[in-house]
Amino acid sequence: MKLKIDHLSRYTYQEKVSLNPHDLYLIPQQRSYIKILDSQLNISPNPLGKNERINAEGNPFYQVWFDEETSELVVKSSLELEISNYNPYDFILQKEVVFPFDFFVYPDAFEESLRLFIKTEERNEQLKPYVQGSINQSSDFISFLTLLVANIHRDWKHIIRMEEGLMTVEEMFEKKEGSCRDLSWLLIQMLRSVGLASRFVSGYAFNPELEEGHELHAWVEVFLPGAGWIGLDPSLGLFADQNYIPLACSFHPLNTLPIYGTYGGGGSSHLTSEVIIKEVKE
Structure with a gap:
């Protein structure tokens, strides 16, 4: 293509x-x-x-x-x-990767390089229980991440929001809606609440069903030893495949x-x- x-x-x-x-x-x-x-x-x-x-x-x-x-x-x-063509599920995790988990702990070799991507910038008591629900219903990391983004897609309405900045996690739990950048920020805070390093991605997402109305899109990448960075789109409830073209990745959205x-x-x-x-x- x-x-x-x-x-x-x-x-x-x-x-x-x-x-x-x-x-x-x-x-x-x-x-x-x-x-x-x-x-x-x-x-x-x-x-x-x-x-x-x-x-x-x-x-x-x-x-x-x-x-x-x-x-x-x-x-x-x-x-x-x-x-x-790109299969986003085609990876093998290192044997040290344990599932299920309460709080994920990376091998020492990754600790320093991932520090910024694990730092939780918003604290909300609803974050970890929401993630834990997906962990409890899954058998491995792929099924867990698949279920988590599907649940966010189900529970939050994706909206087009022209205002600058990000909605807070508290606002998103209250309103149950958000733009692609808001929902990506929400997913990042969820993943970090259980110790998973994650980063914000900005770029293009091609939808063959759209004739017009394309805009910059936002999604998330989570880091797992062996697989590296794995793309997740909470707005559509999908793993990021070949239709996602990243321009910038960062621990914080303002850098993208x-x-x-x-x-x-x-x-x-x-x-x-x-x-x-x-x-x-x-």
Whole structure:
């Protein structure tokens, strides 16, 4: 399967501003099922310089800088990808991985490198019992993770929410709804409440049934020794397969935005964005 992805971001400013350096997380991450056939990045105004870098968590990004004032910043990323079939269940866990468990403990070799991904940032007494219910009804890790994301998909309504930021865990348990980024944050807190390292993923998710309405999507990866990072989508109740194209992964959602940057000058800015994903027929 070949996919064509066009991602347009447009920032308009109330008055002309000077743009400080910007970081653009618009490069698909290395995955065995993704081959980049073509990649075009068009930026207006034309940057003085552009370079590809890698951040502290291993995410590739473009760093761009400017030398002129502007009332608008337009970033258009165009990708053509070849996508191979990928079985997200095809892995073997290390023999040290024990199931069932009350609180998961990683082998010493992983402890330091996973510390940030285990830290629980929201505490709620409903988190661990909810996860424990899925553990009690499962026979192994695959059935547990499958049931957990299916239960979240069943118990929470997936909504489109344009407001910035994240809903709190307390709000989500109260309202029983959330956007893809909210539900991903909820799943992360659930997994961390029982000791499982997890991270937030932002990228593209291709739905062949959609003609339009594609947006950036959020999902979760959990780390299990032997398997590495395993993708989970609580919004749809699925393991992440070849239709998921990650751009950035982090212990915290704020580190996975597609564009970071500031400007000098007065007035406010306004962002509009559009993502179009189409299958290219041979």
